[in-house]
Amino acid sequence: MQRSDLLLGLYILVPVIFLIIPIPTLLLDILILLNISLSLIILFTALFSKEALQMSAFPTLLLMTTLFRLSLNVGSTRNILLNGYAGNVVATFGNFVGGGNLVVGVIIFAVLILIQMIVINKGSERVSEVTARFTLDAMPGKQMAIDADLNTGAITDEQAKERRQKIQDESAFFGSMDGASKYVKGDATAGLVITAINFVGGLVLGVMMQGLDINEALQRYTILTIGDGLVSQIPSLIISLSTGILVTKVSKESDLGGVLVRQLFSIPKVLYIVGATMAFLGIATPLQTWICLIYAILFIVVGRVMESSMEVQDIEEEVNAEEETAEEIRRPENVVSLLQVDPIELEFGYGIIPLADVNQGGDLLDRVVMIRRQIALELGCVVPMIRLRDNIQLNPNQYVIKIKGVPVSEGEILFDHYMAMNPGYVEEEITGIPTFEPSFHLPAIWITEGQRERAESLGYTVVDPPSIIATHLTEVIRNHLDELLTRQDVQNLINNIQEQNTTLISELVPKLLGVGEIQKVLQNLLREGISIRDLVTIFETLADNAATTRDTDVLTEYVRQSLKRAISNKYFPANEMTSVVTLDPKVEQEIMNSVKQTEQGAYINLDPDRTKGILASVGDEVEKMEELGKNPIIITSPIVRMYFKKITEEQFKDLIVVSYNEIENDVELQSIGMVTV
Missing domain, CATH: 3.40.30.60 (FHIPEP family, domain 1)
Known part of the structure; x- marks a missing residue:
């Protein structure tokens, strides 16, 4: 058995024994001072710990110290009632704290009880309850954040495991603190009841069994009762304070002392205002002038020291920033950052x-x-x-x-x-x-x-x-x-709809098409001003047709036909006749005869003179449409549309080329011209 296990066992066993057998007054003095020492150790450990989980065993410790304190209280009560004496510590507290005055001692004892029960215990209990609730409510969000960081590669599996364990520890700790704070409250109540028993029982025993005068019995047992209550309640008060400090701790970057000093004395003008206020109070009111002026000078001097320190720190930060900038320029690898181009x-x-x-x-x-x-x-x-x-x-x-x-x-x-x-x-x-x-x-x-x-x-x-x-x-x-549409942008678009369309994405990418091929289809649509917002329809169409062809230009035409409602709504207003230009069937046939298929895709091998003639005819029709105040729209057959667009896109960037399959049935069209040669 380890030494720590043996000491822990004794610490638990001794109070149980002392609840049964009498405690000698010397041993009682030793244990009472040990109890006060342990409470101070707990207080300062809670004060200087960087986060609450550094004292994750605090709820258990709270229960053990409460039991130990109550056993001492029982032992001192037994000695008071049997012997009229409970050791040097109890007597000293009774005489010294109260100054030998019964009324003063009673009032101080009552004030301590009120502070502990109404202020510290009540506040700690409420903070523990609220913190436990919010910690439990925040657990799902924290778990999702860890999963997201793990999926993106920001953290490793081991780091994710540590974070999950920390979340579970926090939840268990604040949940336990919510219940453990009730121990302290119950301890204070029990101490109050024991004190009343000591007082009444001592008077009865002193007068009836020991033959003491009522005043003598009152003097002896009241002082002992107050001393016993104080040696019990002061450690209890310290533990309550430790509980409040631990559950209200929010800073994790340093100990509480450093945080408090940094936050209270970080604004020099606040200290100047306080110093001026204290000087005014000392001069304009009956308060002690020299005390107020000392405070005023002290605050102003501290404010000036803080301001000088901040000025020096600002200069140092500026110099360090300049040095870092110069160092970055001097580094050979700094040239790499210059290669980045903003979109x-x-x-x-x-x-x-x-x-x-x-x-x-x-x-x-x-x-x-x-x-x-x-x-x-x-x-x-x-x-x-x-x-x-x-x-x-x-x-x-x-x-x-x-x-x-x-x-x-x-x-x-x-x-x-x-x-x-x-x-x-x-x-x-x-x-x-x-x-x-x-x-x-x-x-x-x-x-x-x-x-x-x-x-x-x-x-x-x-x-x-x-x-x-x-x-x-x-x-x-x-x-x-x-x-501007990159492969990464396309992947982000895929990720956005993947959760609601898992089957579609798993079938399409990467089995049928890669991200680069989908990118080319989306670029073709954007180049002609077609919205790609309806990604589900676009991907459904690609999944339907990618098995037969992987030509991105052909797939774009299939997608455009699937989006005919959107295209019709964009170019052809409802309940309104739209003027358009058609393409001569002979020209369409000539274009199709000039298309050559290769492994890299299709290209147009049209005679330059014929191309020039087609473009001239297109120019005439576009000019006619613009004179009428109409958008230049040319209607072609589906199989010709993409090749005709390639012929005209260099010279007529704003020309709208639409196939018959991209127009809704209820659209009313009026042909006012024809492209022919």
Whole structure:
């Protein structure tokens, strides 16, 4: 048997024995002082432990100390009633604490009981109860967080096991503390009852059996009773305080002393205010002036010392940051960080900075957030983070939009001006600075704040600078969204729907198609502005047709036909006749005859003169549609659509090419032209 096991057994066995046999007064003194020492050890251990689980055995310890204290209380009661003496410790506490005055001793004893039962015990009990409840409620969420970290590889199996064990230990500890705090409350109540028994029993025995005078009996037994109550209740009070400290401990980074000092004396101006207040009280009130002034000087000096320490610390942190930056630059491997390219960047001159600075009232950052939300709702794709940075090399009012580090578009605005555009029906002109709208290159003019109201009353479309930049950025993102969709983005989209569509994903990926092939299909859709938000329908279609072909262009056509309701809703308004252009069947046949199939996919081997003729005819029809104010839409047969789109996409980027199989049956179409050669 280990020595610790033997001591623990004796600590449990001795109180049980002392409940039965009398305790000699000398041994009683030794054990009472041991009880006080153990309670102090528990108090300071609870105070300086970094977290509650460092004293996970506290509930058991609480029960054992309560039993030990009650056995001593029984032993001292037996000695008081039989001998009228319970040892040096009890007598000393009775005379010294009460100052030999019965009334003072009784009042102090009553105050200790009230403090323990009403303040400390009640608060500790409530905190234990609430903490236990919240700990149990939080267990499922913590378990899920551990599983998520384990699945992503952030932690190992061993670390996950340790975290789960810690959660279980916390739950068991606070649950036990909720019940163990009742021991202390019951101990205080029992001590109060024992004290009353000592007092009444001592008077009866002293007067009736020992022949003492009533005053003499009252003096002797009252002092002994108070002493016995104090030597019992003071350790009990210390244990109660330890319980409160342990269950209210929240900091895990250092001991409580360091936390308290750091949090109380971390703001110098607070100490200055307190020092000035104490000086005012000492001068303007009848309080002891010298005491108040000492406190005032002390707080002000401490505040100044803290402020100097913080200034030195700030300088050291700044120097360390500069050294770290310089060290990073000097490191050879630092070049690797320069190779990273931001997917989307918006660079602007210093004149546009107020639009992006929240402190100056700029809302460009909020608009960027709304752009990402708008694209996600409209096209079903998550836009990468958009990097905003100022560039002193640009003109003050100039901005540049970059895709993967390469400028793709730019614009220029006038700060404190508005852009007014004529929608086509406004006849009266207003004076301003001529310009072009950067998104669609429409003619516009810059007007001042004073002209804004008049321009709007005339029918002009008036836009502020942040809206101009946001609209331009949105259009650029739409036009390049297919380039921004990476394999990792596609995998994230798959993961989002996998939980509700496990069978579909397990059948499709990777058995039928890889992530890269699905990426190409989604890129084809986004390139023509088709939303990929309905991923379930897209993946169902891919799973149906991937067994017969893995040509991503052909699979894209199948997907488009499955999405015909969305395509019809996008291009053909309900209950409205839509004007379109058709494709000559002879041209369709000629295109199909020129398609060559290879292992890498299909390509078009059409005579250059014939291609030039087709594009010229398309240009004529597009111009005719635009003159009528219509969107240029060309309808083809399903088998030709993707090849015709490839022929025209370089010269006519905004041309909409739709096959008959992508149109709902209730859509009303009117052909106003035909592409022919």
